Amino acid sequence: MADLLQQGLKIAALFESIINSLPTPVFVKDKKHRLLLVNDAFCELMERKRGELLGQIDYHLLNHEAAEVCRLKDEEAFASHEAIVNQEAFTTSDGVNLTLQVRKMVFQDDNLGSVLCGVITDITELKHYELQLNDANEKLKLILADRTHELANVNEKLLWMANFDPVTELMNKSALTEAALSYIQRADSSGGKFAMVFLDLDDFKFINESYGHPVGDALIKAVGNRLVKVIKERGEVARVGGDEFMLLVSYQDKAEIESITKNIIRILKEPFDSNQHRVFINASIGIASYPEDGSDVITLAQHADAAMYVAKKNNRGGHQFYQEAYTMTIKRKLEMDVYLRDAIKSKELEVHFQPIFKAQDQSIIGYEALARWNDKIFGSVSPTEFIAIAEESDLILPLGELVIDHAVQFIEQQCQKGEYVSINVSPKQLMHPSFKSYLIKQLKHTSMDPKQLAIEVTENVMVKMNEYITQLIQQDELQGIRFFVDDFGTGYSNLSQLKKIQFNALKIDRSFVKELPHSKTDISLVKVMVLMAKELNLEVIAEGVETQQQMACLAELGCQYIQGFLLGRPAKAKRQ
Template sequence: MGMGIWSMHFIAMLAFRMPIIVTYNTWIVLVSIIPAISASFLALHIISRPELKRSRAILSAVLMATGIVSMHYIGMAAMQMDAIVRYNPLLWGLSALIAFIASLTALYLMYSVKKRAGQPRLWRRKAIAALIMGAAVSTMHYTGMASASFHNRHNMGHAGDTTLSNTILAYAISIGMLVILGMMFTSTYVNRRFESQSLESERKFRSVIESASDAIILADSHSIIRSWNRGAQLMFGYTEKEAIGKPLDMTIPDRFKQIHADGLYPYLMQEPHLSPGAGRRLELYGLRKDGTEFPMELSLAGWEEEGHPFFSSIIRDITERKKAEHKINQMIYLDPLTGLPNRHLLHDRLKEAMDQADESGLMIGIMFLDLDRFKYINDTLGHTMGDLLLVEVSIRLRECVDKQDTVSRQGGDEFIVLLPGTSQEDMTRKAQKILQTFSQSVLVGGQEMFVTPSIGMSLYPNDGNNRDTLIKNADTAMYRVKEQGKNNYQFYTSDMNEVVSRRMNLEIGLRKGIIKNEFTVHYQPQVDILSGTVVGVEALLRWQHPQLGLISPAEFIPLAEETGLIIPIGEWVLREACRQNKEWQDANLPPMRIAVNISTRQFQQSGFVEVVSRALKDTGLEPKYLELELTESIVQNSVHAIAIMHKLKEMGLFLSIDDFGTGYSSLSYLKLFPIDSLKIDQSFTRNLMEDAKDEALVHTIINMAHNLGLKVIAEGVETGEQLQYLLQRHCNEAQGYYFSKPVPPDNISNLLGSVSA
C-alpha cells in the first residue's frame, strides 16, 4: 500500500513538465517512502480489528491521509531545480482534506464488508474501494501540485552525486513497482489458494467434530472453553453460547476436580516428555447442567500455538459400558440365584483375610454348611420350590452373621461362611444361632417347610495354612456331622482325615469294583416256620476290596446311594440273582423265590419296570420266582409308587415291604399298596424276648398284616425261643443266623437238604 502511494506520486511527478531542469535528491526520495509505508501499516492494522468501530475508521483515515500528504510534500522537497516552490495554503489544506475523506470512504467500504462475508458481488465493493483509494492519492497529488507555484532563482548549481536524473528515476520506479506488484499478486494468489484450502480443511474438520457423538472440547492455557461441539451440548446440556468462555471444570463434579486438574497439569506446564499431540486417558464422572452425574472416559491431548499451550478433550459417556461391566462382575463374582458371593469372590476375600491375619495374628473361621434332606425336597416339590428355598436360606444365613463376614454359595445346597478376626467361641455362638434360626419352619411359596443345616468348621492357621486346606477340612467336619445324625456343628479334628480318606478310597473302589467284578452275591435262606422248609432266599451283596478286604454293606451301600452308583450296582445284583435262581432250577433244585432289595434311587429311576422285565427275559426266570423288597421310604410318594407297583404286580412279581416299622409312611397306605408281605425289621426281633415293647410291636404287626391278607416274614431270628414265639403268633416265614448266615451260591444246595425248623 505504501509503495503504491509512493510510486503514484513520483511517476506523476515525472510526468510533470517544467521549462527548467529538475533532478531529485536520492536520500530525500528514500525518506519519503517511510511515511507512506508507516502510515499504511498503522491504518490497516487499526481498521482490520475484528470489530469495526467509527473511531477506529476515523483514526485509520487520519493516519492514511497523513501518510499520503507527508509522502507527497517530502517528495516535493526532494526536487532540485533553479526555482523556489511556494504553496497556496487553501489548496494545501484542501489536498489534505481530500486525502482524509477519500481514505475514510475507501477503508470503511472495504473493511465494513468483513462482518457480512458471503454477500453477493463482494468483489465489486473491493474494486470500488480500490478505485476510491487510488482516486484519493491521485486527487491529493494533483491538488497539492496545484497549490505549488515555482519562482526562478539564479545560482542553483548542478546536481551532485546525490541526485537522480528523471530518466533513471522513472525506470527505477516503474521496474520496482512492477516487481512489487508481481510479488504482491503472486503472494495474494498463493495466500488465497492456501486460505481456500485451509477454509475447506477447517470446514471438513468442523463437520467431523459436529457429527461426532462424543463430546469434543477445546480449551486454552487457562482451562477456558474455546470450542464446544454438538456432542458436548447433548452430553452436558449446555449450549455452545453457554459454554464458550466458561471454565472447563464446570463439567466435573467437585470430588473429581483435583483428578481432572492433575490430568491437565502436564499440558499446562508443557512438560518436555509430552510430545506434540501426546495424549492420556482418564476415567471419572461428568456433571450435567441439571446436576446429574455420569461415568465418562476423558481423552486429553495438547499442542502449542504462538507459544501458548492448548488442549483438547474427547469425552465419551460410558454409562452403558459400566452397566455391562457391573453385570459381568455380578456374573463372575455373584451367585445368580441368591445374589451371594460365589466361590471366586470368596477365594479373593479369603486370600485378603489371610494376609491381614498374618499381620494382626488373628484367626479366620470357615463354616461349611450343607442342608439336610434338601435333595428330597428338590425332588418331591420341584426345582422351582428348591430355588425359592435356597433364596430364603441365604437370607437367614446373612442375618446370623456380622457385616464383615461373608456368606457364599458354593453350588447346590452348599454354603461357606468366612469369619475374619474370629475365635472358636465366636464361631460356636454363630453356629448355634444358625441352628436355632433353622429350627423354625421356612415358608416358601405359601408352603411350610423344615430344613436343617449340618455345619463343619475349621480355623486358620490351626487347621490349614492355605485356602484349599481350610475349606477341605471344614467340609470334612461337615461330613462327620452328617454321619452323626445331621442338624449340628462340628469343629475339624485331625483324625477326621482318616475317615474321609477311607470314604474317598471306597468311592473310587466302588467305581472300579463294578468293572473289575469285585462284587459277589451271597444268599440267606427264608424258611417257612410251620413246615421248616426253605421257601426262598434273599440276595445280599458282598464286596471284597483288593486292599481293604471284605467291606460291610452297611458301609458301602449308603455311599453307593449317595453317589448314584447304586443304580448300576443294583441292576447287576438283580440280573445276577435272576441268573443264579434260573441256574439252580436248571440243576433240578426245588423252585423258590429269590428276594432282591431295591434302593430308593433304583425304584425312582426312569424305566425301572423295563429294567426288571429285561433282567427276567435275558435270564429266562419266571416272574413268580422273583421277589422285590421295597423300603417304606420308596413308597412315600404313593401316587407314583403305586403306579409302578401295579405294573410290577401285573408282570407276576412278588412284592414286600422291607424293614417295616422303621419308616415314616402312613398305615393307611398299606391298603393301597399291591404288596404280598411285610418284613419285620431285625431290630424288633432281636429284643423280642427281653423288651415287652418290641414283643408288643411284633405281635401287632403280625395281626395287622394277617388282617390285611398279607404274609409276614421276620428277620434276624437267632434263637429257638424267638422262633417258637413267632410260631405261636402265626408268623409265616423267618430268616436269620438261627438257620444260616448268608452263603455263596454253591452252598445253597447243601442248605436245602439240611435246614429244618
C-alpha cells in the first residue's frame, strides 16, 4: 500500500513537472470556480505566485466584467461536459491588452468530482494580423468595385461606339445593317414594303476645306437632326460615311417615298447656321425598294448607291429611284479594275510614307505606308475607290505585296534605329496563305528587324477574324512584328477581344480627333480609349491631327503618339 502511495506521489510530481514545462498557461478549477492547479506559465501571465493563486476565484483576480465572462464559460463547460473554446480579453499590470483563446474541458475525479481544465493561448498578434488582413480585404473590395464599375462604363461606352456615330449620335453602318435585316423579316412576314434611301451631301468636302472640320461636323450633326424630324417614327436614320446617310422607310406606295424625299430635299435646302457661318448644302438621293430592287441588304445598298450616283451625276441635289439600267455605274468599276491590274503589274502605283510622331517631343517614331495611284485615264484615283476595287477582286494580293516591298525597302534604306513602318492589310490578304509566306520570305531574305514592321487591321476586321489574327500573331516565324488596330472606335470590338489578341497599339480614328478640344463627347471617348489601352498595355496613336490644339488636347489625355497633316503629310521615299 505504501508503495502504491509512493508511486502515486511520483506520478503527481511528474504530472506537475510536465505542465510546468509547457509554454502555454494551464489551470484546473473545481465546480466552485476555485483554482486547484496552475502551471508556471499561468503564474507568469497573472503576474502572481502560485500560492497567491491557488484557491482563488476569477472575481479576486480579474475585473468584474472579465470575471463574469470566465464564470459563464466555466458553467457552460460544466453543463455540457464538452470542450468549448472562447476568446477572453485580458489586461496586464502595465496596461497591455491581450486577446486570449481559452480551451476548457471537464474531467471527472474520484475525490474532487468534476474539475475543469483550461489551456490558454495568446492570440493577440494573430488577431492583429487578422484585423490588418480584413482591412486590406475591404480596401481591395473597394478597389475591385471601383475598377469593375470603371470597366463596366468603358464597356458601355464601347457598345455605344459600336452602334452609333459619335458626331450625330445616329446609328452607324453596322447598326443600320442589323436594322435592315429586321425590316426584311418584318416585310416578309407582313407582305409590306420598305425603301433604303441613300443620301450623299453635295460638295461637303468643299465646306470642310473652306470652313474647317468643326463647321463640317456641326453641319453633319444638323443634317442628321433634320432627317430625324422628317422621318419621325416612320423609319430609321443612320450616318454611314463622312457625308453619307442611309434611311430605312416603310411605305405602302411610292408616292409616300416621293413625298418624304421631297421633304428631305426641301428641309436640307434651308440654310444652316454653324459656328457663326451660314452654310447652304444640297443632297443627292438614291432609292432602292424591297423587294423589287433587291432581296438582301447588300443588294439594296448597292442599288441605292447606284441610284444616288445617277442622281448626283444627272440631277445634282435631287433624287432618283433605282432602275436596272443604273447597273452601268458598275462599268466604271470594271474598267478601273482592268487599269488597276495593269498599274500594279507595271508598278505604276506609288507608295507614300506618312510619319508618326511622339506627342511629347514631336520626334518621329515610325511611318505608315500608303498606296497612291495617278492614272492616265482616270487621273488621281482616291485610295478608298481603288482599294475597294482591289478588295473585290484578287488584285488586293499583288497590291499588298507591292506595298510590303516598298515598306521593306524604306525600312532598310531610310528608317533610323527604332523606327518602324506600318502597312494596312485587308481581310482577303490576311486569309490568303501567300500573305504569311510573303512576310516570312521578307524577314528571311532582308536585313530588316521584325520589330520595324507593323501590320494594321481595322477594328471591324479584328472582330470578324480575331481567331485567325491570334494565330498569325503567335506564328514563330513572325515573332517581333507589331500589330495595330486601325480606325479604333468605329467598329464594335469589346474588351475581351482586345485582351485575347496581343496587339501592340490602337489607332484612334480621325473622327474622334476632328472636334478636339471643343467636343466634350470626343474628349470623353478618347479618354476612355486611352484608359482602356493603358489597362491592356497598348500604345495609342491618334490619326488625323491637324491643329496644335488637337495635339495639345491629345497629349493631355495621355495619347502617346500622333499622326496627321499638322506635323507630316504622306510623301514619296527619298531617292537613294
